[in-house]
Amino acid sequence: MSIAFPTPDEAVLSRRNEILAGLGRLVAPEALIVTEDERRAFETDGLTAYRHMPLAVVLPSSTQEVSAILRFCRENGVKVVPRGAGTSLSGGAIPQADAIVLGVAKMNRVLDVDFENRVAHVQAGITNLAISQAVAHEGFFYAPDPSSQLACTIAGNIAMNSGGAHCLKYGVTTNNLLGVTMVLLDGTVVELGGAHLDSAGYDLLGLVCGSEGQLGIVTEASVRILRAAEGARPALLGFERVEDAGACVAAIIAAGIIPVALEYMDRPAIQICDAFAHAGYPLDVDAMLIVEVEGSDQEIDDMLRRIVAIAEPFRPKTVKVSQSEAESAAIWKGRKSAFGATGRVADYICMDGTIPTGQLPKVLRRIDEIAKSYGLGVANVFHAGDGNLHPLVMFDSSKPGEMEKAEAAGEDILKLCVEVGGCLTGEHGVGIEKRDLMPYQFNAVDLEQQMRVRGVFDPGWLLNPAKVFPLEGRFAA
Amino acid sequence: MNTLIPRDEQDAASIVADAAARRMPLNLCGNGTKAAMGRPNQIEASLTSAALTGITLYEPAEMVISARSGTPLAEVVETLAEKGQQLPFEPMDYRLLLGSRGEPTIGAVAAMNLSGPRRIMEGAARDSLIGVRFVNGRGEVIKSGGRVMKNVTGLDLVKLMAGSWGTLGFLTEVTFKVLPKPERMSTLLIRGLDDESAVAALSAALGSPFDVTAAAHLPAPDRQGARTLIRLEGFSVSVDYRLGELRRLLKRFGGADILEGRGAEAVWQALRDASIFQDRGERAVWRISTAPTKGPTLVARVAETIEAQWFYDWGGGLVWLATPAEGDLGAAAIRAATSALGGHATLVRAPDADRSRLDVFEPQAEAVMALSRGIKASLDPAGILNPGRMYAGI
Ligand SMILES: Cc1cc2nc3c(=O)[nH]c(=O)nc-3n(C[C@H](O)[C@H](O)[C@@H](O)COP(=O)(O)OP(=O)(O)OC[C@H]3O[C@@H](n4cnc5c(N)ncnc54)[C@H](O)[C@@H]3O)c2cc1C
Ligand SMILES: Cc1cc2nc3c(=O)[nH]c(=O)nc-3n(C[C@H](O)[C@H](O)[C@H](O)COP(=O)(O)OP(=O)(O)OC[C@H]3O[C@@H](n4cnc5c(N)ncnc54)[C@H](O)[C@@H]3O)c2cc1C
Numbered sequence: 042m043s044i045a046f047p048t049p050d051e052a053v054l055s056r057r058n059e060i061l062a063g064l065g066r067l068v069a070p071e072a073l074i075v076t077e078d079e080r081r082a083f084e085t086d087g088l089t090a091y092r093h094m095p096l097a098v099v100l101p102s103s104t105q106e107v108s109a110i111l112r113f114c115r116e117n118g119v120k121v122v123p124r125g126a127g128t129s130l131s132g133g134a135i136p137q138a139d140a141i142v143l144g145v146a147k148m149n150r151v152l153d154v155d156f157e158n159r160v161a162h163v164q165a166g167i168t169n170l171a172i173s174q175a176v177a178h179e180g181f182f183y184a185p186d187p188s189s190q191l192a193c194t195i196a197g198n199i200a201m202n203s204g205g206a207h208c209l210k211y212g213v214t215t216n217n218l219l220g221v222t223m224v225l226l227d228g229t230v231v232e233l234g235g236a237h238l239d240s241a242g243y244d245l246l247g248l249v250c251g252s253e254g255q256l257g258i259v260t261e262a263s264v265r266i267l268r269a270a271e272g273a274r275p276a277l278l279g280f281e282r283v284e285d286a287g288a289c290v291a292a293i294i295a296a297g298i299i300p301v302a303l304e305y306m307d308r309p310a311i312q313i314c315d316a317f318a319h320a321g322y323p324l325d326v327d328a329m330l331i332v333e334v335e336g337s338d339q340e341i342d343d344m345l346r347r348i349v350a351i352a353e354p355f356r357p358k359t360v361k362v363s364q365s366e367a368e369s370a371a372i373w374k375g376r377k378s379a380f381g382a383t384g385r386v387a388d389y390i391c392m393d394g395t396i397p398t399g400q401l402p403k404v405l406r407r408i409d410e411i412a413k414s415y416g417l418g419v420a421n422v423f424h425a426g427d428g429n430l431h432p433l434v435m436f437d438s439s440k441p442g443e444m445e446k447a448e449a450a451g452e453d454i455l456k457l458c459v460e461v462g463g464c465l466t467g468e469h470g471v472g473i474e475k476r477d478l479m480p481y482q483f484n485a486v487d488l489e490q491q492m493r494v495r496g497v498f499d500p501g502w503l504l505n506p507a508k509v510f511p512l513e514g515r516f517a518a
Numbered sequence: 519m520n521t522l523i524p525r526d527e528q529d530a531a532s533i534v535a536d537a538a539a540r541r542m543p544l545n546l547c548g549n550g551t552k553a554a555m556g557r558p559n560q561i562e563a564s565l566t567s568a569a570l571t572g573i574t575l576y577e578p579a580e581m582v583i584s585a586r587s588g589t590p591l592a593e594v595v596e597t598l599a600e601k602g603q604q605l606p607f608e609p610m611d612y613r614l615l616l617g618s619r620g621e622p623t624i625g626a627v628a629a630m631n632l633s634g635p636r637r638i639m640e641g642a643a644r645d646s647l648i649g650v651r652f653v654n655g656r657g658e659v660i661k662s663g664g665r666v667m668k669n670v671t672g673l674d675l676v677k678l679m680a681g682s683w684g685t686l687g688f689l690t691e692v693t694f695k696v697l698p699k700p701e702r703m704s705t706l707l708i709r710g711l712d713d714e715s716a717v718a719a720l721s722a723a724l725g726s727p728f729d730v731t732a733a734a735h736l737p738a739p740d741r742q743g744a745r746t747l748i749r750l751e752g753f754s755v756s757v758d759y760r761l762g763e764l765r766r767l768l769k770r771f772g773g774a775d776i777l778e779g780r781g782a783e784a785v786w787q788a789l790r791d792a793s794i795f796q797d798r799g800e801r802a803v804w805r806i807s808t809a810p811t812k813g814p815t816l817v818a819r820v821a822e823t824i825e826a827q828w829f830y831d832w833g834g835g836l837v838w839l840a841t842p843a844e845g846d847l848g849a850a851a852i853r854a855a856t857s858a859l860g861g862h863a864t865l866v867r868a869p870d871a872d873r874s875r876l877d878v879f880e881p882q883a884e885a886v887m888a889l890s891r892g893i894k895a896s897l898d899p900a901g902i903l904n905p906g907r908m909y910a911g912i
Contacts, residue, residue, distance in 0.1 A: 157721045158809045158835075180727070202670045213668065215677070216645050231885045236809045238637060238835055241862040241880035242908065243686075243890050244644055247677025251670045268727045291579035297602060297698035297753075337763075340756045347753075395666040398580050427667045428580070467668035475671075482671055483661070490660045490897070491673040497892030509672065 043448060044132075044473050046093060047507055049139035053096070053119060060119055061097055064141070067109045072147070074098035083124065083142045087189075088132035088474055090390075090444065095122065095136035100144045104222055104230055104260040110143060111258065112228030120503050121226075123254035125166060125197030128189045130391055131472030133201065133253050137507055143258060145196050151175045152261065160219060160236045161266050165196035165259045169203075172264065181266045184211035187468070188377065196259050202251030204468040206376075209426035210301040210335075211267070213468070215250040222261035223249060226499050236263055248494070253470050254505040256498040270335035273301060275372050276345050278352050279326035279359030283307070286328035287401040289355045290425050293332065296351050298344065302333040303426035304376055307405065310383075310420040310433075317382030320375030323359035330425060331376055379422040379433070387418065387435035388444070392451045394458030395467035398428040404461060408432050411453045415446040429467035430458065456481055471509045479511055488514065519545070520563040524570065527651065527659055527690040533565060534688060535657025538900045546684030546904050548588060548623030555616065556683055556907045557878050558870045567625050570690055573597055575665060582665050584649070584693040587625025594624050598696055606697040607643050608634030614793035615803060615867055625689040631681030634790035635732035635749070638724065638832045640697065644680035649693035652679060654686070655898025665693050678893065684904040685912055686897040700751035705777040705785070706764055708746040713737055713814040713830070716746045719771040720833035721810055723748045726767055728760040733833040734789050746771075749786060789831055792838045792866075801827075801840040802847040802868040808861030810834035816855045823851040843868065849876050856880060879908055 053060070064073055074080055075097050085092040096119070101107050114121050120140035127134050136142050145166035153162040156179050161172055169190040172183040186205035187193055193203070199221065204213040211217070220234030234246040249256055280286040290303060306314065306322075306329045315322040322329060334344040345362050352360065363369040383389050396404050405421060408430075412419035418435040434450050436443040455465050455475065459482050465475045479488060492510055496502070522544070524530035537544050545561040549568055567588030575584040578601040585594055591609065598604055609632040611622060628650065633642035640646070649663035662675035679687060708719060716735035723730050732749035748768075750760050765774050777785065788794055795803050808816055813834035820826055820839065826848065828839045841848035852863045862880030865873060882890070887909070894901070894912045906912070 155809070156725060157811050159725060160809070181725075202674070204668055208668070212641070212645065215674070216641055225885070229885045231889070232883065233886070235860055237807045237861050238832065239631070239633075239642060239807050239862075241864070242882050242886065243893055244631070244677045244681055245886065245889060245893075247644060247680070248674055250677075251674050255673075268725050270727050294579055294581060294698070295601075297701065299698065336756060337759055339759055340753075343753065343755045395668045397577065397582075397666060399577060424668070429668045462664070463666050464664050464669040464671045466671050467666070468670060470670055471672065479672065486658050487660055487662070488672075490654060490658070491662075491675065493896040494673055494675065494678070494893060497889060497896050 043445065044091060044477065045512065046137055047512060049137060053139040057096055060117060063113055063117065064097065064099055064110065067113060068099060068101055068106055072100045072102065074100070083127070083136060083144070086127040086132060086134040087130040088135065088472065091132055091135055091473065093135060093137050095140055095142045096138065098142040098144060100147045102147045104224060107143070107224045107258050107260050108228040108230055111224055111226050114141065115226045115501065115503060118501070118503070120506050122505050123196070123200065123258050125194030125200070126168065126192045128193045129197065129201065129472055130393065130469045131466065131474040133470050133472035133505070133508060135473060145258070145260065146194065148260060154266070155236070156181065158236060159266050160263050162236070162261065162263045163195060164261055165199070166194050169193050169195060169198055176266050180269055182269050183264055184217050184267055185214050188380070195262050195264065199250055199259050199262060200252065200254045201468065201470040204429070206302045206304060206424065209303055209424065210299055215247060217265045218246065218250055218262065219265055220263040221246060221249060221259050223257040223259050225257045226501070226504055231257070234263065253472065253509050255495055255509060256504070271337045272341060273333055273335040274341050274345065274363045274369055275331050275333040276348060276363065277322070277359065277361040277372050278330045278332065278357045279323035280328045280355060281326055281358055283328045283405050284402045285355040286330055287398070289330065289352050290398060292351050293348060294426070296347065298347065300332045300426065301335045302331065303424065304331040305329070305421070305423050305425035306376065307421040309418060310379060310422045313386055313420055314375040314379050314382050317385060318375040318378045320371045322375055326358050331372055376422065383420055383433045383435065388438040389433040389435045390447050390451050392430070392432045392434065392454050393466050393469040394430050394455045394463055396428045396430060396458050396461050396463035398425065400461040401428070404430070404457060407457055408454055411450050411457070415450045417447055417450055428463065452478065473508055476509055477511050479509070485514060522563060522565045523568055524565070526570070527653070530565070530570070530688055530690060531653045531657045531659050534653045534655065537563070537902050538655055538657055541900050541902065543902045543905050546688050548626040549620045555612070555866060556873070558873050559904065559906050565688060567623060567689070574691060575693070578603060581696050582648070582693060583696055584665060584691060585624050586691050587623060587689040589624045590621040591624050591627055592621065599699065602699050603696045604699045605694060606636060606640035606646050607632070608636040608790055609643065610634045611791045614791050614796045624692055628680055628692045629682060629684050629689055635734060635786055635831055638733065638835070639729070639731045644677055646695045647676055647680050647692060648695050650676050650679050650689055651691040652687035652689045655900055655903050660687065663693065667695050683907050685894060685907050686903065688903065702754045702757050703749065703751045703778070703782065704757050704761055705782045706748040706761065706768070707775045707777050708768065708772050709744065710742050711735070711744055711746050711771060712741060713817065715771060716744065717811060717814055717830065717834035719746055719768055720748065722767060723764060724833045726764065728764055732786060735830040735834065736794070737829065747785065789829070794829060795838065795840045800843055802843050802872070803866045804839040804841065804848070804852060804863050805866050806837040806839060806852065806856065806861060806863040807835060808837065808856065808859060812859045812861065813837050816859050816861065819855045820848060820851045824848040843872070846876060847872055
């Protein structure tokens with residue numbers, strides 16, 4: 042366990058009963074979770090290696106309740122960890138002993154859908170997929186599609202500015218968010234943005250998006266909904282050399298084509314995923330691309346024909362253009378099962394850094410060397426159009442010290458991303474996981490400026506306080 | 519006015535640090551143009567990015583370009599065009615509307631969060647702006663974001679800088695995500711619609727799966743002169759197909775012509791730059807953002823009270839309105855309409871005196887203003903950067 046948590050505040054711990062009683066006056070009994078058994082479900086998130094039992098868990102059902110809880114916490118100096126579905130892979134929703142968890146999962150209704158203006162107004166605890174399901178009958182969808190979309194909430198997506206396989210064309214959360222209702226720590230309710238594009242004054246909505254639960258609790262959101270394309274179909278391209286796959290990605294973009302998805306898998310990922318999903322992937326190549334385009338059948342045929350022609354000079358060993366729904370499903374099943382399939386062959390940690398795509402061959406070579414130097418394996422599956430890497434560093438948790446080695450290898454990989462001009466996290470957030478690496482990407486002055494802006498919203502640093510900024514070097518709050 | 523022209527970022531930092539120490543307000547600008555928008559401020563010294571020029575990074579295959587803030591927008595646009603690429607947000611050029619001259623800079627494009635008709639599809643400058651370097655009001659050099667599209671490392675100060683009108687920092691370098699220029703552009707033109715049916719037609723087009731990249735309506739006193747425009751872009755085969763489908767979809771609104779080539783380009787440029795109001799120099803110009811279907815109602819309410827001319831961009835979500843330059847220029851009527859229907863209005867063109875006494879930007883809720891003041895103080899504690907340009911005290 043290499044990531045430090047601040048020492049819990051004894052004064053708060055000793056006032057636990059009083060704090061619970063105070064919260065009990067603000068919400069219905071079933072909305073307040075106090076027993077150790079029930080709290081255990083909230084002691085970690087998707088970063089399960091770290092666990093901390095919270096003081097209590099509150100699951101309010103309205104903006105007014107959230108406001109009352111926050112005001113109470115501020116007056117009583119109680120820290121608050123916001124939580125959606127707890128699928129964060131960077132430990133963003135992991136509690137601490139002297140904090141309550143404030144979960145918005147009960148606030149999960151669609152409040153209004155306006156198809157003509159292409160806006161859905163929802164409560165923040167709704168799952169990402171449920172938004173798309175609520176508008177599907179009119180042929181609409183909500184574009185950002187993290188692989189966790191069945192479980193993760195729009196609140197978590199906003200806090201992490203989440204992305205997905207389709208964000209090359211449709212952008213990430215910040216590009217699809219029109220407005221939020223947010224409660225500040227003193228209980229004030231603010232409306233940022235609204236049902237129209239752009240807003241007056243500073244772009245506070247843009248600042249809140251990706252702020253990892255440090256500025257306020259989001260209780261409602263207005264999101265853009267889009268009419269789904271008539272159809273979509275992928276092609277699969279296998280290459281003998283990593284360099285050829287990288288050059289092919291560049292050539293596709295240079296030709297003026299922005300596919301709706303452009304996914305890359307390396308040899309270990311291809312083997313692992315195919316063994317699990319029987320997707321018919323080529324097992325004799327070093328790199329594979331899945332390129333998906335959208336439109337009518339005729340447009341798709343035209344576009345895939347262009348892509349195959351563009352790939353030609355890079356001597357692809359495999360070219361498979363999907364001809365049917367079933368073939369498309371098989372191609373995607375392999376890719377989408379990457380996390381699960383890898384989990385069957387090894388324990389792993391999933392890293393999330395971004396690099397300039399031109400550095401791809403070099404970075405993949407270095408990642409391989411880094412993993413080998415720790416005696417570990419690594420599989421790479423990622424969004425090639427935007428350089429967002431997800432190396433899965435594999436280890437065996439039954440062997441002592443292996444998990445620490447995997448963490449160290451992961452750290453080296455993220456530093457490498459920064460070194461080549463990229464960043465520490467593309468979509469999973471900093472959380473606690475990458476908190477101590479922040480000085481690799483930002484100098485002290487950059488970090489202080491960010492912290493000063495954070496301080497405007499939460500001067501007492503009570504909201505998700507142990508996250509994002511290194512504990513060392515924080516200015517006194 | 520005393521003009522300060524830093525040679526480089528370090529130079530800019532020491533100028534600002536020095537001004538902060540002396541509490542000397544600075545008017546931030548690109549090519550030294552005088553305020554013709556925003557709240558006018560009487561500041562003795564100007565800090566200009568005029569000498570901070572040059573494209574510092576351009577990787578077409580990575581769809582990214584970085585330039586020092588004083589680089590002429592035209593240079594960025596030309597460099598991109600050589601590789602068949604463009605700034606996706608189609609930045610508006612205010613020169614015709616404001617009757618000003620000079621070279622717009624890329625830094626001001628970011629500082630003003632400019633956008634044009636492709637806003638509906640690709641967002642405003644803020645959606646493409648992925649990295650900035652700037653000098654804050656303490657004279658410190660800050661970087662936020664970077665050169666990769668996906669980046670959620672730390673707080674997104676890039677968004678905060680976009681549209682802050684030089685009140686939070688002096689931008690020294692900006693990095694944008696870019697897109698390929700489409701092979702073909704084609705526009706569907708329907709004549710003779712009233713505002714309501716035009717916006718209904720535009721909403722239907724924008725709610726279709728056919729990737730409309732711009733939509734506008736230009737009303738006319740005689741309904742026959744009214745024009746409703748829908749733009750499609752992409753590979754030729756695909757544009758043909760989508761034109762056909764859209765024509766079918768919009769049949770109930772009347773027959774549609776197809777515009778291509780220079781004529782069509784000129785129309786979209788005129789809409790982008792609101793140059794339709796150019797020769798009405800004596801009139802005030804407002805830019806109003808609202809939910810698209812509310813546009814006609816909003817306009818009707820305003821027009822009940824004051825004489826006005828208008829057109830709709832983005833399928834009605836953006837209304838450009840010209841009013842007589844007398845009294846309150848229609849401010850009361852417009853603000854009443856935006857607060858009743860949702861949305862916000864910016865006074866884009868008006869004499870200095872009017873922009874001093876009226877709110878140029880939509881007044882905000884007190885809690886939001888308090889946050890804005892806090893943010894201003896966190897970046898510019900001495901309050902020396904373009905003070906009062908957006909709101910009093912900010
Ligand atoms: C006030 C104003 C006056 C204009 N006058 C002219 C004109 O005379 N000639 C002309 O060609 N076009 C003018 N325009 C329109 C112009 O076409 C575009 O709006 C824009 O690209 C202007 O570029 P600029 O370099 O002239 O910016 P400026 O007009 O100098 O600045 C516009 C805004 O951006 C801010 N800004 C500029 N550079 C920076 C920076 N490096 N860091 C932080 N903030 C910055 C300024 O503080 C100001 O709020 C004007 C626009 C405005 C808003
Ligand atoms: C199998 C798997 C696949 C994944 N795939 C992707 C992917 O493709 N793309 C991607 O981007 N991510 C992915 N993730 C990561 C994760 O799903 C996202 O970060 C998601 O947005 C988290 O949502 P959540 O509701 O679970 O939030 P939580 O994990 O509960 O919280 C995440 C952060 O949001 C804050 N927060 C929660 N609610 C609020 C609120 N109401 N107000 C303010 N802050 C709040 C929390 O404090 C925390 O910092 C994946 C995770 C898993 C387990």
